Amino acid sequence: xxxxxxxxxxxxxxxxxxxxxxxxxxxxxxxxxxxxxxxxxxxxxxxxxxxxxxxxxxxxxxxxxxxxxxxxxxxxxxxxxxxxxxxxxxxxxxxxxxxxxxxxxxxxxxxxxxxxxxxxxxxxxxxxxxxxxxxxxxxxxxxxxxxxxxxxxxxxxxxxxxxxxxxxxxxxxxxxxxxxxxxxxxxxxxxxxxxxxxxxxxxxxxxxxxxxxxxxxxxxxxxxxxxxxxxxxxxxxxxxxxxxxxxxxxxxxxxxxxxxxxxxxxxxxxxxxxxxxxxxxxxxxxxxxxxxxxxxxxxxxxxxxxxxxxxxxxxxxxxxxxxxxxxxxxxxxxxxxxxxxxxxxxxxxxxxxxxxxxxxxxxxxxxxxxxxxxxxxxxxxxxxxxxxxxxxxxxxxxxxxxxxxxxx
Numbered sequence: 127x128x129x130x131x132x133x134x135x136x137x138x139x140x141x142x143x144x145x146x147x148x149x150x151x152x153x154x155x156x157x158x159x160x161x162x163x164x165x166x167x168x169x170x171x172x173x174x175x176x177x178x179x180x181x182x183x184x185x186x187x188x189x190x191x192x193x194x195x196x197x198x199x200x201x202x203x204x205x206x207x208x209x210x211x212x213x214x215x216x217x218x219x220x221x222x223x224x225x226x227x228x229x230x231x232x233x234x235x236x237x238x239x240x241x242x243x244x245x246x247x248x249x250x251x252x253x254x255x256x257x258x259x260x261x262x263x264x265x266x267x268x269x270x271x272x273x274x275x276x277x278x279x280x281x282x283x284x285x286x287x288x289x290x291x292x293x294x295x296x297x298x299x300x301x302x303x304x305x306x307x308x309x310x311x312x313x314x315x316x317x318x319x320x321x322x323x324x325x326x327x328x329x330x331x332x333x334x335x336x337x338x339x340x341x342x343x344x345x346x347x348x349x350x351x352x353x354x355x356x357x358x359x360x361x362x363x364x365x366x367x368x369x370x371x372x373x374x375x376x377x378x379x380x381x382x383x384x385x386x387x388x389x390x391x392x393x394x395x396x397x398x399x400x401x402x403x404x405x406x407x408x409x410x411x412x413x414x415x416x417x418x419x420x421x422x423x424x425x426x427x428x429x430x431x432x433x434x435x436x437x438x439x440x441x442x443x444x445x446x447x448x449x450x451x452x453x454x455x456x457x458x459x460x461x462x463x464x465x466x467x468x469x470x471x472x473x474x475x476x477x478x479x480x481x482x483x484x485x486x487x488x489x490x491x492x493x494x495x496x497x498x499x500x501x502x503x504x505x506x507x508x509x510x511x512x513x514x515x516x517x518x519x520x521x522x523x524x525x526x527x528x529x530x531x532x533x534x
Contacts, residue, residue: 129288134160134254136534137282138295139261140312141168143523144506145297146244151531153251160291161248162256162284169241170306171299175520180237182216183209183524184517185229192522193383193512195324199486200511200522203494207528209521219243230516259284264294264315268500278501293501293534297527300480300507301326308474312508313484319499322485324510328477329383330519332374333391333468340466342430344370349424353377354397360384363397368427371472379515382471383481393464395431396422401458409446415457416442435460479519483510494530503530 136152138145141163149159167173172180184191187209189201213231216223221243222234233239248255262283269277280294298312313323346368354363355377367375381391399422408418416428432441439453446454471477484504488497494509496502505526513519 129283129286132160132287132289134158134289134291136160136293136295137162137280137289137291138297139163139282139315140297140299140506140508141165141255141257142171142297142299142506143169143244143520144299144527145295146248147524147527148295148297148503148505148531148534149253150244150247150251151528152534153248153253155532157534159251159253160256160289161253162259162261162282164258164260164309164311165307166258168257169244171303172240172244172520173237174303174306175237176232178237179232179235180240181226181230181232181517181520182223182240183212183231183521185209185225185231187518187521191514191518193329193481194486194510196486196510199489199491200525202491203525203529204521207525209517211528212521212524215247216240216243219246228516256284256286259286261311264318266319266499266502280501293503295503295505295530295534296484296508297504297506298508300483301474302328302477302480302507304474312504316484316504316508319496319502321488321496321499321504324482324485326480326482328471328474329481329512330379330478330515331382331476332369332372332472333378333382333385334372334470334472335466336469340372342434343368343427346424346427346430349427350375351395351423351427352397354394355381356392356394357381357389358384358386366393372468374472376515379478383512383514385468387470390465390467393466394462395464396461401461402455405446405454405458409449409454412445412447414442414445418446419461431464435464478515479507479512481512483508483512486510492529493533494526495533503534505530 135157136159138149138161141161149161152159192200221239223231265281267279280291282289296312296315301308316323347370349368350365353366362377362380364376366373366377416432419428494503494505506523513522
């Protein structure tokens with residue numbers, strides 16, 4: 127049986143957060159929309175997010191919460207569709223939610239509520255679905271007159287249909303979590319049209335370390351410590367989590383987006399303490415350093431950390447009163463700036479997002495349309511805009527999808 131021939135105003139590839147939001151907004155404008163995805167289930171990244179409760183946005187979204195080669199690119203979209211706009215949408219659907227910390231908002235129920243909301247909104251504006259279906263080929267016939275929308279045409283061949291469309295939106299996500307269907311397809315579309323892609327790397331991801339630096343800590347897998355982690359002029363104060371491969375936890379996931387291979391991480395193990403006062407005030411006592419620090423840090427961690435960093439200082443037998451000022455200052459500096467060198471990340475399989483992506487210099491920040499390929503739009507994670515941990519990446523999906531939906 128031959129492929130069916132269809133005509134649509136807009137074809138959107140990718141039925142995740144950004145793709146469905148764009149479909150809704152385009153449908154509200156009366157555009158005939160077809161949403162195509164190769165997966166059997168839509169919104170899988172939504173479903174698994176937030177431990178199944180979907181951290182759908184953050185109350186305190188600012189452009190400064192995003193990384194990009196063009197830091198100002200996200201400003202326009204975030205300003206025109208804010209976190210409060212999405213909160214209003216979920217309240218309209220009666221979805222109850224709560225704030226955990228630092229402005230992070232989660233569903234009281236399951237992530238499926240967000241998926242159901244998006245599907246319901248799509249149905250209400252007449253969006254058509256082609257799922258599951260792979261896109262096999264994309265052809266482009268540009269208009270003779272650049273501004274003539276009616277004269278340009280995308281020809282999209284899928285496993286089921288051959289579709290002619292005025293506009294094509296790429297909302298295919300990044301490389302993170304391939305086990306739920308992530309692929310490089312969006313970047314290949316960019317390559318087909320000569321659009322540069324900024325280097326890709328796993329972000330919001332755990333870090334690994336060489337055995338010679340970290341093997342003693344592997345037995346502490348599951349232990350969590352409140353700390354401040356710094357790299358590349360960025361700092362995050364949250365928990366770090368020891369794993370059998372290295373470090374994870376919120377502070378590490380955050381800093382992983384800034385870390386580059388070969389760079390050191392600096393960890394302040396006691397960010398709330400005036401360490402100089404704490405240690406020098408106790409030097410007259412017959413107290414040993416690990417016992418003093420055990421009031422603030424896990425004893426099991428201290429035993430390994432002290433043995434590794436101060437192997438020649440008899441930390442476990444000499445009271446503080448027997449250390450000279452220089453030795454005590456050296457200890458303070460290590461506590462405030464424990465320097466460790468990651469060897470890499472745990473990879474895309476465990477990464478929450480992909481950093482890098484379609485070059486924002488090639489896109490309009492107002493419309494998300496390619497400057498040199500009229501009618502072609504890129505939104506969501508496939509674009510070189512990466513948010514911090516805590517609902518920021520979903521907000522970028524909503525905001526960029528909304529922005530494109532006003533113009534496709």
